[in-house]
Amino acid sequence: MTGGRWAARLHLPTLAVAAVAVGGWFILSRRYGSFVLPSPVAVLRGLVEIVQSGEVWTHTAASLGRIVVGFGGAVLVAVGMGLLAFLWRTARGVVHDVLAVLNSTSVFVWIVLSIIWFGLSSWGPIFTTFMITLPVVASNLVEGVESVDRRLLEMGDVYRLSGRQKFVAIVVPSIVPYLVAGMKVGFGLALKVSVMAEIFGVTSGIGYVMNYSREILATQMVFVWALVMILVMMATDKLLFDPVSRRLARWR
């Protein structure tokens, strides 16, 4: 590979910009003090601390656990809604309207409702995550259902394929890319929303510890945990969603 290609592959241009940004950050942190803008060195030190103490794993696991339950539930219900929309004409309209309402409801509504309904427990963030990611995954899925090529279904009819055979051979493969796309966007949303909801009432998780750090004026820890979130998102993308998407797109 030529030198230019290697540089691009290692994201060297981005790293160069990042280095300049970190340099600027360092200078500004000197100016504004450690409460407002902790220095990059302090942030790095904080990161090392939580890795060494194992805290990074306990809090990340707590957050991820809630996300998996909330997001997983949303995917299941979204698949159910997609099936309904596929099988019944009238259901399609209802599903559309329900999703329109859910899509326009702000996160904060769910957070407040979840505190009222579930008190200060893990179910709060789980419920909020569920309600926010459901419309995203379901909307993508319904779009997938509506874009199943009718000419292929007609071909299936002509060749006397049973309902089940048409579903497995034609409908499902048509829809899976939409589902995966919805899940990728939904998971990113789930991560952000769940962490936000953890500010209200739980005692573990990334959101909780970020808020706690703010309260005890350890601003550099806020940055550290933000970095952890970013790394979790990038890891899931690279290790989970991208490989799955690539495998599905093999035939394109």
Next chain:
Amino acid sequence: MAVTLEVTGVGKDFLIPIIDSVSFTVEAGDFVCVLGPNGCGKTTLLRIIAGMEPPSRGAVTLGGEPVSGTRRHTKKVGVVFQEDRLLPWMTLRENVELVQQPLGIGAAARRATADRYLSLCGLAGFERYHPTRVSGGMRQRAAIARALAIEPDLLLMDEPFGALDAQNRRIMQTEIRRIWRETGRTILFVTHAIEEAVAIGTTLIMLSARPARIRELVRNDGRVERTKLVDHLDTMIMEEVERQQDTAR
């Protein structure tokens, strides 16, 4: 077991009359080409024969059994559409195996049959390719192999070479004639290209402009010289095209 197709007084209205009344018989082993100007109702007629749509009038029987959209009949009908309608996420082989499933054929037999017909259609070696990786002509060959794999009593083809370039079209015309000779299938082939029809069909049915009626039925057994036949039909089809333009205005 020779299976005959009988079309009796078939007519179709859809807001306007598309087909007036069409009657003809296709004997087992025939290669019938249905010709007509664009929009005359040829595709509609083919869809009615395939059982994809019901006629407004008249009836179609295949081997004595009525063909209807709702009730299944025991005869096998293969269809090759203008677009290949292959499943893009399956290999060519898997596409041809899929349509054998409703016939209750086992997996090993399905694969053997698929490979045999893909080879017959000139696709040996390409069984494991996906449709996006092969050319348009090859995709249509795969669609033909798929239709043949069910060993149909009747093979319907709706302008199957319409999307191919001129060169591929000529090649495929020779190919389908060869395939017909080698398999002995009964074929009903819809086209608007006179030369194509004369090159491949044993019987030619010319439809009039919409609402369709049979304008002429010609046996293409070599008694009439080919170029003369082409000229004759060409004149006729241009008359019908003009007639259709007039009614459109």
